[in-house]
Amino acid sequence: xxxxxxxxxxxxxxxxxxxxxxxxxxLALATAEILARGLFNAPIRGQLDLITLAMPFAAxxxxxxxLTRNAHVRMPLVVDALPQRARHIVEAAGxxxxxxxxxxxxxxAYQFFERALAYSDNxxxxxxxxxxxxxxxxxxxxxxxxxxxxxxxxxxxLVRDPADAAAEALLPAxxxxxxxxx
Amino acid sequence: MSLxxxxxxxxxxxxLLLTLVGLGxxxxxxxxxxxxxGLAAMRGFGTAMALAGLTPYAKTATYEFSVLPMYLLLGFxxxxxxMTRQVFEAARIWVGQLRGGLALATVVATxxxxxxxxxxxxxxxxxxxxxxPEMIRAGYAVSISAxxxxxxxxxxxxxxxxxxxxxxxxxAETSIGKLLLAGFIPxxxxxxxxxxxxAVLFRLKPELGPVGQSYTLRRKLAATxxxxxxxxxxxxxxxxxxxxxxTPTETGAAGAFVMLVFxxxxxxxxxxxxxxxxxETAQVSAMIFAIIWAVLIYVRFLxxxxxxxxxxxxxxxxxxxxxxxxxxxxLVYVVLxxxxxxxxxxxxxxxFVLPTxxxxxxxxxxxxxxxxxxxxICLITPPIGLNVFVVHGVRPDIPVNTIFRGAFPFFIADxxxxxxxxxxxxxxxxxxxxxxx
Amino acid sequence: QEVVEGPKVTWNVSxxxxxRAFTQPAEDFKRLIAERTDGRFTWELFYxxxxxxxxxxxxxxxIGAFEAAYYSSAFSPDKNPIAMGLDLPFLPIPxxxxxxxxxxxxxxxxxxxxxxxxxxxxxLYTVLVxxxxxxxxxxxxIELEDWNGKRIRALSGLADAMSALGASSSSISxxxxxxxxxxxxxxxxxxxxxxxxxxxxxxxxxxWYTANLNPGVNHAHIFVSKEAWAALPDQYKTLxxxxxxxxxxxxxxxxDDADAKWIPIFKDAGLVAIxxxxxxxxxxxxxxxxxxxxxxxxxQEAAGRPGKELLQVILETANGS
Ligand code: NA
Ligand code: NA
Numbered sequence: 013x014x015x016x017x018x019x020x021x022x023x024x025x026x027x028x029x030x031x032x033x034x035x036x037x038x039l040a041l042a043t044a045e046i047l048a049r050g051l052f053n054a055p056i057r058g059q060l061d062l063i064t065l066a067m068p069f070a071a072x073x074x075x076x077x078x079l080t081r082n083a084h085v086r087m088p089l090v091v092d093a094l095p096q097r098a099r100h101i102v103e104a105a106g107x108x109x110x111x112x113x114x115x116x117x118x119x120x121a122y123q124f125f126e127r128a129l130a131y132s133d134n135x136x137x138x139x140x141x142x143x144x145x146x147x148x149x150x151x152x153x154x155x156x157x158x159x160x161x162x163x164x165x166x167x168x169x170l171v172r173d174p175a176d177a178a179a180e181a182l183l184p185a186x187x188x189x190x191x192x193x194x
Numbered sequence: 195m196s197l198x199x200x201x202x203x204x205x206x207x208x209x210l211l212l213t214l215v216g217l218g219x220x221x222x223x224x225x226x227x228x229x230x231x232g233l234a235a236m237r238g239f240g241t242a243m244a245l246a247g248l249t250p251y252a253k254t255a256t257y258e259f260s261v262l263p264m265y266l267l268l269g270f271x272x273x274x275x276x277m278t279r280q281v282f283e284a285a286r287i288w289v290g291q292l293r294g295g296l297a298l299a300t301v302v303a304t305x306x307x308x309x310x311x312x313x314x315x316x317x318x319x320x321x322x323x324x325x326x327p328e329m330i331r332a333g334y335a336v337s338i339s340a341x342x343x344x345x346x347x348x349x350x351x352x353x354x355x356x357x358x359x360x361x362x363x364x365x366a367e368t369s370i371g372k373l374l375l376a377g378f379i380p381x382x383x384x385x386x387x388x389x390x391x392x393a394v395l396f397r398l399k400p401e402l403g404p405v406g407q408s409y410t411l412r413r414k415l416a417a418t419x420x421x422x423x424x425x426x427x428x429x430x431x432x433x434x435x436x437x438x439x440x441t442p443t444e445t446g447a448a449g450a451f452v453m454l455v456f457x458x459x460x461x462x463x464x465x466x467x468x469x470x471x472x473x474e475t476a477q478v479s480a481m482i483f484a485i486i487w488a489v490l491i492y493v494r495f496l497x498x499x500x501x502x503x504x505x506x507x508x509x510x511x512x513x514x515x516x517x518x519x520x521x522x523x524x525l526v527y528v529v530l531x532x533x534x535x536x537x538x539x540x541x542x543x544x545x546f547v548l549p550t551x552x553x554x555x556x557x558x559x560x561x562x563x564x565x566x567x568x569x570x571i572c573l574i575t576p577p578i579g580l581n582v583f584v585v586h587g588v589r590p591d592i593p594v595n596t597i598f599r600g601a602f603p604f605f606i607a608d609x610x611x612x613x614x615x616x617x618x619x620x621x622x623x624x625x626x627x628x629x630x631x
Numbered sequence: 632q633e634v635v636e637g638p639k640v641t642w643n644v645s646x647x648x649x650x651r652a653f654t655q656p657a658e659d660f661k662r663l664i665a666e667r668t669d670g671r672f673t674w675e676l677f678y679x680x681x682x683x684x685x686x687x688x689x690x691x692x693x694i695g696a697f698e699a700a701y702y703s704s705a706f707s708p709d710k711n712p713i714a715m716g717l718d719l720p721f722l723p724i725p726x727x728x729x730x731x732x733x734x735x736x737x738x739x740x741x742x743x744x745x746x747x748x749x750x751x752x753x754x755l756y757t758v759l760v761x762x763x764x765x766x767x768x769x770x771x772x773i774e775l776e777d778w779n780g781k782r783i784r785a786l787s788g789l790a791d792a793m794s795a796l797g798a799s800s801s802s803i804s805x806x807x808x809x810x811x812x813x814x815x816x817x818x819x820x821x822x823x824x825x826x827x828x829x830x831x832x833x834x835x836x837x838x839w840y841t842a843n844l845n846p847g848v849n850h851a852h853i854f855v856s857k858e859a860w861a862a863l864p865d866q867y868k869t870l871x872x873x874x875x876x877x878x879x880x881x882x883x884x885x886x887d888d889a890d891a892k893w894i895p896i897f898k899d900a901g902l903v904a905i906x907x908x909x910x911x912x913x914x915x916x917x918x919x920x921x922x923x924x925x926x927x928x929x930x931q932e933a934a935g936r937p938g939k940e941l942l943q944v945i946l947e948t949a950n951g952s
Contacts, residue, residue, distance in 0.1 A: 031476035032469070035263050039454075042260070042447030045801075049816075050439050053782065053799065057790070060802035064257045071254040071263065074473075074480035082590070083481050084220040085583045089594055091218035106219040113227045120247015127690060131750060132709040137786055137802050139708055142255075149250050237696060244694035245683075252684045257804055369832075371810040441807045441816055497681030498643070549649065 013169075016162055017182050023155060024077040031073035038066050058138035065135065068145050076156045079163075082184035096174045104167035110160035118153035125150055200236070200499035207232050207495065215578060222488035229492035236498050246491045253487040257443065258364050262357045263479045264446025265312025268427075269350075270471035271453040272310045273320045275460055277424050281306045282324050284417040291408030294396030296332055297342045298389055300325040304346030305385040306421070308353035309428045310449065312360075314536070314573055316478065318347030318581045322588040334403035338395070340592050341574075341600020344581040345388065348570035348608075351536070352381030355431060355445050358536055358569060362562045363442070365544045369559070370442035372626040376559050379621055380567065384611050391607040423460075427452050509550050516554040517616075523547060524568060524612070531572030536580065539569055563622045564615055571608045574601035632667065637864045640672045642698035642855070645682035645691055652826045654678070655885045656758055656878050657701070657853060663874040664867075672867050674699070689854070693751045698859035701758075703851040705786065712931060713746045716941050719927055720792040720847040721920035724949045727759050727883045734759075734850070736948045742937050752854040755871060759882045760823045761890075762845045763789060767819025768812055771839040771905050775915060784808055784820035788923055789846050795919040805831065812836050821846065825897065826889035834896060839903040845912075 041059055049055040078084055091102050125146035127133070133142045162182075169179040207228050214224035226246065233242035253259075272278060285299035285306070292298055304321055311317045321343040329339035351358045354374040363370035396402055409417075431440075431449040440448050457463040512519060530539050551561050573581040575598070582597045615621055644661075646654050654676075661674035683691040686707070688700035704714035717737055724730050734757045737743055747754050765772075765783065772778045779797030790800040803811050808820045813836040822828050828840065860868070897904075907915075924942060931938025 028473055028476050031480070032472035035267060035472050035475050035479070038260055039264065039267065039447050039450050042264070042444055043451045046440060046444055046448055049782070049801065053780065055782065055799055055801040057794075057800065058802060060257050060804065063260050064255050067256060067260055067263075068251060068254040070476060071259070071479050071483040072250060074476040075484055078477045078480045078484075079220075081477065083477055083587060084222060084484065085481065085578075085580060085587075086218050086220045087215050087577055087583075087594070088218045089577075090216055092593075102217055106214075106217065106223070109214070109219060109227055110223045113223055113230060116230060116243050117226065117247055117250065120243040120245070121250060122247070123244050123694070124247050124251060124690060127693060131707075133707045134709045136705055136708060137790070141709075142251075142707075145255065146251050149254075150247075153250065241695045245691065245696045248683070248687045248690055252687050258807070369810055369813075370807065371814065439814075439816070441803060441811050441814075443804075443807060494682065497677060500675070500677075 013162065013166065013182060014178070016158075020076070020155070020159055020162065021080070024080060024159075027073040027152070027155075028077045031070055034066050034069035034073070038063055038070060041066070058135075061135040061138040061140055065140060065142065065145050068149055072149055072152050075152055076159045079156065079159055080184055097171055100167045100170040100174065104164045104171065107160050107164035107167060111157045111164055114153050114157035114160055118150050118157055121146060121150035121153055200501065203232055203235055204496065204499045204501045207492070211492070212577075221578065222484040225485070225492045226488035229488070229495040232492075232495035233498065236495070245494065249487045249491050249494065253490050254483050258360065259483075259486075261355075261360050261443045261446035262313070262482065263475055264450050265355055265357050266316050266478055266482075267471060267475045268355070268446065268450040268453050269307075269311035269313060269316040269320060270474050271450060271457055271468075272307070272424070272427070273323075274467040274471050275423065275453065275457045275463060277310065278303075278307055278320045278324045280417075280420040281424060282321070282328075284421055286328075286406065287409045287414050287417040290406035292393075293400065293405055294392045294403060295406040296325070296329045296334060296403065297338060297392045297396070300329070300342050301346050301349075301385055301388045301392065304343070305349050305353065305382065306424065308350040308381065310355075310424060310431075310453065311350045312355035312357045312446065312449075313482075314347045314349075314351045314358075314570060314581055315482070315584045316347075317350040318344050318584045319478075319588055321346060322585045326585070326589065329403065332404060332406065335401075335600075336592060337596045337600035338402050338603075339600065340585050340589070340597040341602070341604060342388075342392070344574050344579070344585045344597055344601045345604030345607075347581050347584070348573055349381050349385055349388075351566055351570050352377040352384060352563070354378060355449060356566070358540065358566050359562065360442055362540060362544070362566060365540070366548055366558050366562060368562070369626075372559055373562050374442060374445075376563050376622050376626045377566070379625055380563050380611070380615055383614065383621060384567070384608065387607045387611050388604060391603050395603055423456050426456065506547070506550050510553050516556070519550070519554060520556065520616070523550070524564070527565070527568040528571075531568065531575055532577060536566075536569035536572055539572060540565065557619070557623065559626060560615075560619050560622045564612060567608065567612055567615065571605060571612075574598070574608075575605055634669045635667050635672075635866050635870050637668060637671055637866050640863065640867065641675060642673070642859065643675050643677060643682060644853075645680075645688050645697045645700040646676060646678050647680040647685040647688075647701065648678065650678060651830065652885045652889050653758060653760065653823075653851070654701070656756055656882050659878045659881045660756070660853070660871070660874065663877060664870060667870055667874065668867070672870070689750065689752065692854055692856040695856060695858060697856075699755070699853060699855045701851055702752075702854055703849055705849040710750065711746055712934070713743050713936060713941065714850070714852075715788075716743075716927060716931075716938070716945065717850050718788060718847060719920070719924055719942075719945075720788045721845070721916045722847060722945060722949065723916070724762075724848075725845075727761065727886060729949055729951070730759055730848070731879050731883075733945055733948045737941070737944055740941060740944060742941065747854070748857070751857050753857060753860045754852050755855055756853040756875060756878060758851045758853070759879065759886065760848055760851065761826075761886050762824060762848055763821040764824035764828075764841045764844055764846075765819040765821050766812075766828045766833045766837045766840040766902075767817075768815065768836065768838050769818055771903055772819075772841075773905060775911065781818045782816070784811070784817050786849075788927075789821060791923050792846065792919040795922070796915075809833060809836065823848070825893040826886070829889070829893035829896065834893075834900045834902055837900075837902055839905055840897060842904040842906050843912075844905075844907060 045056045045059045125143055128143040128146050166179050166182045211228045230246045282303040285302040289295050289298045326343050359373045363373045430452045431445050573579050585597050586594050664672050682697050688702045704711045708715050781798045783798045783800050784803045785793050785800045809831055811817045928938035
C-alpha cells in the first residue's frame, strides 16, 4: 500500500504542476489577447477555443492531489463523533463510494473520448480536436478512483487494527488546535 | 405511484443526498453519486454512466468559467504579495482600539481585499491565515474569530470582481458589467451591517475579546500608504472594465496579471511564491469545479424528473402578491441553502426561478444581487456552508460547529441587509443606472 | 382531420435557452402532433439545457439519454463537414421560402443524408433562422473598404470572409457581446437578424445595422436518435412528415413577426439601416466568399465527398432552377 501511495503521489505531483502551468498559460493567453487588441488592434484569432480547451486541465488535473490534502469539501461532524472503529467503517464506505462513482465517471468520460475521436469532434473556430482533453479527463478520474480505493483499503486496515500507525500515516493529516496555536 | 415515479425519485434523492453528506461523504461524491443513481433509475445504468461522463468536460471546457481560476490566482497573488497583511494591518491600526477592534478590522480588511478577490472561499481562506491567528493570539473567542473570517469572505462575491455574479450573468444572459457594478454598494452595505453587528455583540459580551492598542494619526496614515498597491489593482481592473478595454471575463486575467507585475517589482516576492500561488489555484480550482460538475450531474437528473419545470409552472399559477411570492422564493433559498453550496444552488434553481422572476416583473440585475446575497448566506449556514468548511480546511483544529456558531450573528446581519435591499431597490440599481447610456 | 391511432409514445426533447422564436418549431411539432394523435404521441420539451448542454446534445442522442434534440452543425464543424456546406458565408439565398427549399433539397442528397446516419441520428427538421446581420457602433460601413480595421464578433466561415475585408474578428461569447459593444471592445457583432439582436438588447448600445449584407446562417436542426426513430410506429413517422410543412409555415411567420416587432424598435432607437446594392454585393461575394466556398469544396473532394456537386445543388436550388 505504501508503494502504491508513493507512486500515486509522484503522479499527482506532476499533474498538479501541469494544472498550475495551464493556469499560467490561460493567464498569458488572455493577457496577450487584451494587449494585442488594445495596443495593436490585432486580437488573437481563436483564443476563445484555446482557453476553452485549456480550462479542463486547469480545473481537473489537481483533483486527486486535492483529496490527499483533504481539500474536498465535506461535513465531518457526525463521523468525527463516532468511536474509532465505527468511524473507520463509515470512512471506508465513503471512500469506497468515491472510488465507485469516479470509476463510473471515468468510463463514461472514456466513452465520450471515444466518440470524440470516432466522429472528429472539434472546436468551432480553430477546429482543434477535443479528444485529447476528454481522454485526459477520463484518466484523471481513473486516478482519483484508484486514490479513493486506496484510502478505502487503508480505512479497512484500520478497522481491523485502529492502532496501525503505518496505515494511519497514509491518510491525509488531521491536525489539532494545540499544533497550530503552539 | 411506483418507486420510479419522478416526484418520488426527486424526494428520495434529496433524502439520500442529505444522508450521504451527513455521513461525511465528500459533497462532490455525494452529488455525483445520487445524480448518477437517479439517472440510472430513469434511463438505465449504461446511459446514466455515459450521460454523467459528459459533465466533467462540459462544465469545465467553458470559456466564461476561466474567470474563476483567474480570480483565485489574483487573490492568491495578492496574498503572496503581502497585500492581505497590509490591508489587515491598516485596518487594525485604524480601528483596533475600539471594542471588538480586531473583528472590526477583519471586516474592514475583507471588504478592502474583496476588491482584488472574486471568490468568497478564497477570501475566507487567506484571512483564516492572516487575521484568525492574530485574533486568537490576542485572546478573542475562537468561535467569533472564525465566524468573522467565514462571513467576511462573503463580501468578495458582491464587491467586484465576483465570480458568482459572472456565473449569474451568464445564466441570466444579462449585462455582466452592470451586475458587477450593481454589487458594489450592497457589498459595502453588508460590511457596514457586519460592523454594526460586531459593535453590538462586543458591547453585550465584552468577554469575547479585549480592546487593542491605539495609534497616532501619523502611524495611521503611514499604514494607509501601504495600500497604494491594492488601489492600483482596483483602478486597473475596474477602470479597464468600465472604459471598455476588457470584457468581464478578461477582468480576471487582467487583475491577475497586474497583480503579478506588482509582485515582480516587490522586494521579497520569489518565484517560489508564484509557483505556490499557481499550485494552490490549481488545487482550489479542482475542488470548486468538482462541486460544479458533480452538482450538475444531480441537476441533470432533476431535469429528467421534470420537477423544476413543474414547480415554476405551479408558482406562476398562484394568485398572490408578487412580493409574497418573492419572499416565498427567498424562503425556499434559505432551505436549499442549508444543504447546497452557492454555485450549485444558483445552477440548480435559476432555470425555473428566472422565468418566474421575469413573469412577476422584477428587475433581473436587482434579483441577481439579492440571489447572490442569499447564496452567500448559504456559505455560512449549516449543515453545508462552504466558507465555514474552507476556514475549517485551513484550520482543521477548529471544529465546524464552532465556526457555524461564530457565523450565526452574521447570518442575522445578512437577513437585515437582504430586507433593506428589497425595501430600497435603489441601493442595488442606482450605480448601474448611472452607467447606462 | 382524422385522428392518427397508435400506441402511447413520449419523446424527451433537449433544448437550450428560454422559449423563443428559435424554439417555436419544437413547440409547434409538440402541439400539432399531440392534436393529431389525441395526445398519444407526446413531445416533452426540456428548456434551459436541463437535459444536456447544447454542444453535448448529439452525444446525448447517441447514448440514448433522450429521444430528440436541437443541435447546431457549427458546434463541431468536422463532425458534420457536409452539413457545414449550408453554413458557408454569402450563399445567395434571398429569403426564408428559398432557404427551406435549399435545405430540404440539400439534405435529400445521399451524401448529406448518410452523414447524419453515420452520426446515429435522423434529421427531422432544420430551423429557418434569418440570415446573420451586423449591428455596431461608430462609423457605419457604407462601403466595402469601411470594414477595414473594424473589430467584429464573428465565427468560423463568416470570420474568414470578413477578415478578407480587413476586419479583425474576436470570438467573444454571446452573453458578453452586449457589454463588449457597449464598452467598445468590438465595433460590431453578427447575429441572426432581427430577433437575436433584439433579444440580446444590442440596439440599446448600437448606432447602425446592416439590413441586407446577408452573410450566411448557422443552421440548427431537430434530430431524433436512430433507435427512437426505428422504434416509432410508421403512422407516427408519416404524421411527422405531414405536419412538417405546417411547422415550416409557422416558423416563417414567427420570424416575420419578430421583424415586425424589432425593426421599428431599432428605427426608434435611432439606428441607421445600411442597405447594399447588388452592384456592391456582387464583387464582395467574388472577393470574400468565393475563396471560402472553393476551399470547402477542395476539402470535401480531398476527403472523397462530392463537394462540387453539393455546392452546385445549393446554388442551383437558390437560383430557383
Ligand atoms: Na470581489
Ligand atoms: Na449552507
